[in-house]
Amino acid sequence: MLEKSLKGSRGYWIWIIFLLIVAAIGFFFYLRQLDYGLGITGMSRDVSWGLYIAQFTFLVGIAASAVMLVLPYYLHDYKAFGKITVLGEFLAVAAVIMCVLFVFVDLGQPSRVMNVLLHPSPTSILFWDMIVLSGYLLINIFTGWIILTCNRKEIPPPGWVKPLIYLSIPWAISIHTVTAFIYAGLPGRSFWLTAIMAPRFLASAFASGPALLIIFCLILKRYGHFDAGVKAIQSLSKIVAYALAASIFFVLVELFTAFYSQIPEHTQHFLYLFTGLEGHTKLVSWMWTSAVLAFAALGMLIIPSIRRNDGWLAVACVFVFVSLWIEKGLGLVVTGFIPSPLEAITEYVPTGTEIAITLGVWAIGFMILTILYKIFIAVHDEKESP
Amino acid sequence: MTTNRREFLKIAGVSTLSLIAPAIVCPAWAKEKIIPVSNFPEALSPSKALTAKRWAMAIDASKCPADCVDCIAACHATHNVPNFGNPKDEVKWIWKEKFAAAFPNESHSYLGKSLQQLQLPVLCNQCANPPCVRVCPTKATFQRQDGIVMMDYHRCIGCRLCMAACPYGARSMNYRDPRPFIARINPDYPTRTKGVVEKCNFCQERLAKGLGPACVLACKEKALVFGDMENPQSEIRLLLEKRFNLLRRASLGTKPQIYYIV
Numbered sequence: 001m002l003e004k005s006l007k008g009s010r011g012y013w014i015w016i017i018f019l020l021i022v023a024a025i026g027f028f029f030y031l032r033q034l035d036y037g038l039g040i041t042g043m044s045r046d047v048s049w050g051l052y053i054a055q056f057t058f059l060v061g062i063a064a065s066a067v068m069l070v071l072p073y074y075l076h077d078y079k080a081f082g083k084i085t086v087l088g089e090f091l092a093v094a095a096v097i098m099c100v101l102f103v104f105v106d107l108g109q110p111s112r113v114m115n116v117l118l119h120p121s122p123t124s125i126l127f128w129d130m131i132v133l134s135g136y137l138l139i140n141i142f143t144g145w146i147i148l149t150c151n152r153k154e155i156p157p158p159g160w161v162k163p164l165i166y167l168s169i170p171w172a173i174s175i176h177t178v179t180a181f182i183y184a185g186l187p188g189r190s191f192w193l194t195a196i197m198a199p200r201f202l203a204s205a206f207a208s209g210p211a212l213l214i215i216f217c218l219i220l221k222r223y224g225h226f227d228a229g230v231k232a233i234q235s236l237s238k239i240v241a242y243a244l245a246a247s248i249f250f251v252l253v254e255l256f257t258a259f260y261s262q263i264p265e266h267t268q269h270f271l272y273l274f275t276g277l278e279g280h281t282k283l284v285s286w287m288w289t290s291a292v293l294a295f296a297a298l299g300m301l302i303i304p305s306i307r308r309n310d311g312w313l314a315v316a317c318v319f320v321f322v323s324l325w326i327e328k329g330l331g332l333v334v335t336g337f338i339p340s341p342l343e344a345i346t347e348y349v350p351t352g353t354e355i356a357i358t359l360g361v362w363a364i365g366f367m368i369l370t371i372l373y374k375i376f377i378a379v380h381d382e383k384e385s386p
Numbered sequence: 387m388t389t390n391r392r393e394f395l396k397i398a399g400v401s402t403l404s405l406i407a408p409a410i411v412c413p414a415w416a417k418e419k420i421i422p423v424s425n426f427p428e429a430l431s432p433s434k435a436l437t438a439k440r441w442a443m444a445i446d447a448s449k450c451p452a453d454c455v456d457c458i459a460a461c462h463a464t465h466n467v468p469n470f471g472n473p474k475d476e477v478k479w480i481w482k483e484k485f486a487a488a489f490p491n492e493s494h495s496y497l498g499k500s501l502q503q504l505q506l507p508v509l510c511n512q513c514a515n516p517p518c519v520r521v522c523p524t525k526a527t528f529q530r531q532d533g534i535v536m537m538d539y540h541r542c543i544g545c546r547l548c549m550a551a552c553p554y555g556a557r558s559m560n561y562r563d564p565r566p567f568i569a570r571i572n573p574d575y576p577t578r579t580k581g582v583v584e585k586c587n588f589c590q591e592r593l594a595k596g597l598g599p600a601c602v603l604a605c606k607e608k609a610l611v612f613g614d615m616e617n618p619q620s621e622i623r624l625l626l627e628k629r630f631n632l633l634r635r636a637s638l639g640t641k642p643q644i645y646y647i648v
Contacts, residue, residue: 037580038544039561044474048549048559108544108559108581115524115543126523126547187517187638188553265490341555341635342487342508346473 001149004378005371011223012374019367026360029353030105038108041354046346047337051330051358052106056099058208058329059365060133060179061201063095065209066140067172068239074165080231084217086151087228089144090372091213092172096137098365105357125182132175139168144372152379176201183336191269191336194257200250201328206243208324210236211317216373218314224377237313241301244320248294251327269335277339282347286326293323434596438614440514440533441588442643443602444622444631445507447485449609452505458482460604461509464589466577468564477558479586480509480601488634488646501648507601507610510535510556510586511634511642518548518557527583533615533643534588544581553635554642557585615643 008016033040043050069088072078104110121127143165150157180198187193214236217228258266271277273287297319306312339345350358461467461480468477482505486493493502516535518527526541527548549557563580571577575591578584589599597603602610613622622645629647636642 037560037562039475039580043561045476045558046555048546103545106545108546108583109542109579112524112541112543115526115541119524119526119541121523121525123520124523124547125521126545130523182547183550186521186551186553187640188635189550336550341490341553342483343490344487 001145001152001375001379004375007378008374012370015370016367019363019370022363023360023367026357026363029356030360032353033105033357034110038106040351042348042350044346044348046340046344047334047348049106049333049337050348051350051354052102054329054333055358055361056102056106057179057201057333058325059095059099059102060176061205061324061328062209062212063092063099063133063136063140064172064176064202064205065213066092067169068206068210068236068243069213070165070172071169072235074162075169078235080229080235084213084228084232086144086148086376087216087373088213089140089147090376091209091216091369092140093137093144093372094365094369095209096133096140096175097368098361099133100137101361101364102358105361125178125185129175129178129182132171132178136168136171136175139164139171143168148376148379152382154383173202176205183332188341189336190265192332194254196250196253200247200254203243203247203250204324204328207240207247207320208328210243211240211320214240214317215314215321218310220373220377221310224373226377226380233310233313234308237301237307237317240317240320241298241307244294244298244301247324248298268339272338272345273331273335277345280338280345280347282349283331283335287331290323290326290331293319294327297323436593436596436598438532439616440614440643441512441593442533442613442615442622442645443512443588443599444611444613444625444645444647446609446611446629446647447504447506448500448647449607450505450507451607452503454607455482456604456606457507457601457610460600461586463570464572464592464600465575465587466564466568466572467584468560468567469569470562470564470567475561477560477564477584479558479584480507482506483508485648489632491635491637492632504648506646508554508556508634509601509644510588511554511640511644512586512588514641514643515639517551517553517640521547521551523547530590534590535585536587536590537582537584539576539578539582539584542582544583546583548583553638553640557583559583 041050041052066085066088069081069085073081073085104113107113116127116130143161146161147157177198180201183189183192184194184197214233217233217236220226221228255270258270268277272280273283274291275281276284297316300306300312300316300319306316334348338347458478458480462469462478465479467479470476485497485501485504485506488506488508512533512535514533516527516529519529519535522528523545524541524543526538526543527535528538529535544559546559549559560578560580560582565571565577568577589597589601592599599610599612602612611622611625613620615623617623625647626645631645631647633642633645
């Protein structure tokens with residue numbers, strides 16, 4: 001089926017070439033980072049994780065969100081999602097590959113990455129994260145590809161795929177839970193040391209992932225003559241609305257605990273996010289943007305007449321995606337380090353090199369996604385007009 | 387003997403495979419450099435080595451002059467710690483902090499001038515229950531029988547999870563190649579490569595040769611006392627029994643082994 005990705009319109013090729021260029025630029029800057037070391041990024045002794053790990057954390061959520069299609073379709077026989085579960089699985093594949101790449105570019109000694117397998121350490125959450133992420137990648141490649149092949153041949157999927165699909169449901173929950181545990185189990189980082197981290201991660205994942213999928217479905221409807229169906233898109237938008245509400249609720253719960261208890265160790269990080277600390281305000285405007293977008297999107301998704309309008313729905317979904325990308329992809333990781341355990345405030349700003357590498361990884365992810373979606377559309381077209 | 391084309395290709399194919407196979411199964415970059423046992427300092431002179439059940443240090447803050455950096459200079463020279471000249475890339479094993487920074491939970495406005503103005507030496511706490519060891523995905527950081535938390539610079543992949551896990555900010559990443567920034571290289575201790583994390587190692591390489599930690603010997607005021615916490619007759623135990631002392635962030639359960647007499 002791969003050959004189907006080689007035949008496309010002019011727009012398709014322009015898009016692929018554009019992504020290739022962005023990826024090549026990223027690769028060039030990665031070579032510079034390899035040569036100089038991670039000092040070429042904005043990361044420092046105090047803020048030792050930045051944009052890369054933030055993207056990783058956010059994208060694990062996007063990957064996990066495929067379960068929001070798989071679960072209703074396979075456990076509740078919700079037929080409207082039948083057409084698009086493969087789109088969810090392919091999105092998961094692209095997202096997990098981006099996650100792996102972001103961890104890889106964050107390593108100080110990437111040539112030693114196999115040490116994680118050569119010297120397995122079961123007490124390390126990062127070790128488990130590697131296991132669940134690679135497992136999830138395999139499950140989604142297999143199920144997505146096999147189901148698409150069967151669709152093409154118009155035969156029912158083989159019996160052994162079902163158990164794999166059922167397995168993918170708890171597995172999706174596990175990847176984001178384990179990723180949350182990387183943060184939530186560290187003594188002395190009070191911003192992350194909260195039991196609600198994993199539920200919060202899952203809620204924001206189930207909002208941002210399906211929001212992205214809605215955007216893709218609307219794009220495919222317009223440019224790929226593939227209609228996911230009003231029912232599927234509307235159901236997805238309700239999932240986004242509920243998950244976003246849960247996500248906002250979880251953040252408010254955190255704010256209550258911090259500010260009602262008034263324990264400085266807990267309040268100072270949130271103060272840094274929303275008001276700035278001792279004149280350090282680099283994240284404040286970002287966080288307020290995130291908050292405003294989240295509430296605006298929630299309002300838009302709750303009102304049925306707005307939700308049912310494709311244009312407004314797309315706007316709301318972009319709001320959700322951007323809001324949660326800021327909250328989880330920027331605020332959550334960096335703020336854990338500010339202030340430091342020694343109460344020093346060191347701010348973090350990514351460098352141009354770091355941003356170029358980040359965009360490069362995103363370009364690779366989008367390229368994989370474009371190719372997979374292109375194959376999906378080609379198979380679909382083939383069936384429509386034999 | 388004549389070989390036909392088919393036979394020749396078969397033999398050629400098998401020979402090629404046999405050449406490639408070992409490289410595929412064990413790629414060069416996954417191989418660890420194996421250090422012969424005899425190279426370990428412990429093996430050189432086991433009789434002379436200083437040993438203990440649990441190494442620990444006491445720091446008498448009142449004896450520590452605010453502007454003195456002897457311990458820092460000695461440590462950093464001994465261990466080839468680079469000086470990048472900027473706080474972003476900084477590598478440090480031992481340095482000085484205000485009381486409020488070292489003990490944020492014990493600090494308040496009316497603590498008394500003398501305490502507030504103290505400049506305390508801070509270093510890796512050599513925790514008995516170290517979070518950095520727990521989180522390391524490659525066991526590059528590990529704990530010895532005598533409690534010393536060590537780094538294997540050749541195994542570290544530079545993921546920096548240990549830096550996030552350390553509640554004392556004791557770990558440094560080599561964000562750049564450190565070698566050009568070492569004033570004078572001490573041949574008795576390895577230099578590091580870029581992309582690995584490092585920290586105080588309680589001078590294990592000196593202990594193995596029967597020498598005390600460099601910082602302890604460098605302190606003219608005898609403010610640093612090093613010894614075995616599990617020996618009730620040791621100098622450090624007798625000292626701590628007499629004097630009021632604090633542990634940094636004891637509530638976190640990491641069981642630090644640097645005791646501050648204040």
